[in-house]
Amino acid sequence: MSGPKGGKRLAPGDTIGILGGGQLGRMLALAAAPLGLKAHIYCPDRASPAFDVSAARTVAAYDDEAALAEFADAVDAITYEFENVPAPTAAFLARHRPVRPGPDVLDIAQDRLAEKAYLAEAGLPVADHVAIDGLGDLETAVASLGAPAILKTRRLGYDGKGQAVIRSAGDCAGAWEAVGGAPSILEGFVVFDCEISVIAARGIDGATATYDPARNTHRDGILDTSVVPARAGTEVERRARALATTLLERLDYVGVLGIEFFVAGDRLIANEIAPRVHNSGHWTIEACQVSQFEQHMRAVAGWPLGSAERHHDAVMTNLIGADAESWQDILARPAASLHLYGKTEIRAGRKMGHTTALAPKTGG
């Protein structure tokens, strides 16, 4: 990083490089354009949805240093749409151009154990957990934490992948096999009333903004709906936003971050952070003055954050797999917005799009 309150500020006509060409990269590119910023997408996948709306594209592997160098030369600042950017890639790029959020946050977000430790140190309550490096560790941990518990790989897990539920000590061997014997953590089962998430942003000037928390529901381990207002209680929501802000400041963060909390009574347990725009913030496109995507582009450009104020209630529903076939029904609903991601092939479990339904704003 280039020191407190510092860093390069872009100007209209400049280019933001985005690692990753999925729907988040696509929606970032769509938000960059009205600001007069160009998007240059870097993705190994030739069929990346974000390519259709970006000024420039690079199809190359994340460890192709010649392609990375050329990409860095062509852009003015760099961000990413996914937290599993390889650490050497981020480090290489950061030697040439500002990478926002900074690469150090990737080390935390890529490892569930490091993430839990960081969150706990920052004063955010987390679930009980134990590092697991072998079946023996797992059996000991289940004996001490109790069942049910969840075994999760430390790295490369998302949308319920790389996870196994342990309902009794007898499940240990099967669970260890299910995660492929990879370094993991065992988390105590959290009995919660609901899950909420906070989308929070911080600019290079240190200013922060948080969106109203959303209440999330899942289906088959994948986000299904995000509803605002979350109606998780004024005080709980205030604390969730404050914790998100604390985290941004401690990380000296630049950009948008998503953080999920379990709510149990009036307790909050931080579950997971994502150093990027987040699926549970898609409702901000229609329901807020400035969407999470524009907010992130402003921060990455070194520009002031915009207003995160919400002017509508909203329900965002993911279109997973064959759900996308309902596009005609969605078009016919007066208060619904359709977002298709331009993916050519419908596959089970694949995020094909989302829809946001608006209603007049009510209280929190």
Next chain:
Amino acid sequence: MSGPKGGKRLAPGDTIGILGGGQLGRMLALAAAPLGLKAHIYCPDRASPAFDVSAARTVAAYDDEAALAEFADAVDAITYEFENVPAPTAAFLARHRPVRPGPDVLDIAQDRLAEKAYLAEAGLPVADHVAIDGLGDLETAVASLGAPAILKTRRLGYDGKGQAVIRSAGDCAGAWEAVGGAPSILEGFVVFDCEISVIAARGIDGATATYDPARNTHRDGILDTSVVPARAGTEVERRARALATTLLERLDYVGVLGIEFFVAGDRLIANEIAPRVHNSGHWTIEACQVSQFEQHMRAVAGWPLGSAERHHDAVMTNLIGADAESWQDILARPAASLHLYGKTEIRAGRKMGHTTALAPKTGG
């Protein structure tokens, strides 16, 4: 056209071809993406702003039949961002793919005399006017219509270009020279209280939708601000919307159309139509459920229209020439949205962007 209530319906993944690569094409492409539609821009100008957000681009002249044929093959339906598409271009393309709105409306919109005649025949009041083919015609017409009056070329006029004000009979020769001796019309001066415009849309199923009228002000002959609600009177605004709908139906129109009216007391005088999305409708991006750009893409795709309902009051202000240098001030205003068009060079009189300020919705 392919008969009443008929015509091809596109599916997500299909491509809409857009003739013209300026800011309107750019905002159409940005609106196509969330619908899962790709945009293919055709424009002779290599530096077209719309290229930065489109899946495909063709740089070729509008009379390059080989390029047009290849373009038609690559797309599923065709529209345009400007009304001066050469008639042979539109006719050529229409033999290969649906062109929406239909090419016949171009004949009307490209010729001020034909436009006035069509509007009058459709029952829309227009200003007194006379066709002018020579200085003699002009002198006779000024004698009969009286001064002041405005001489306008029949073709290729926009943003106050190709016009000359005649304040007395002595101005005739100068005015005739100012319009280059081109076939023109002389219009009687309309004394009006304000100008309003209606953005109206019609789908291939014949359904129509109109947005709340905007009140427009101009600076140096170029649109400066559009304000909604227009506060031109409930009955006047109702009639303006009804006249726009009449026109769409009579034209068997598919897509979005902008129509400007002078308001004089409780009288409406139709001034000009634009068979496309319109500068005075940019406020719909933030203030309506479905923007004029999405509405047009829906219609061109053969999809149902969306809700034109307005949920905020809005003031749209164009950023002309050096106005665009105020982008930092605009970013700092909590209720303002910035739209820059990605034009590299600031020139006097050039539309560089716009900004929309929102306020809670009040009545009409």
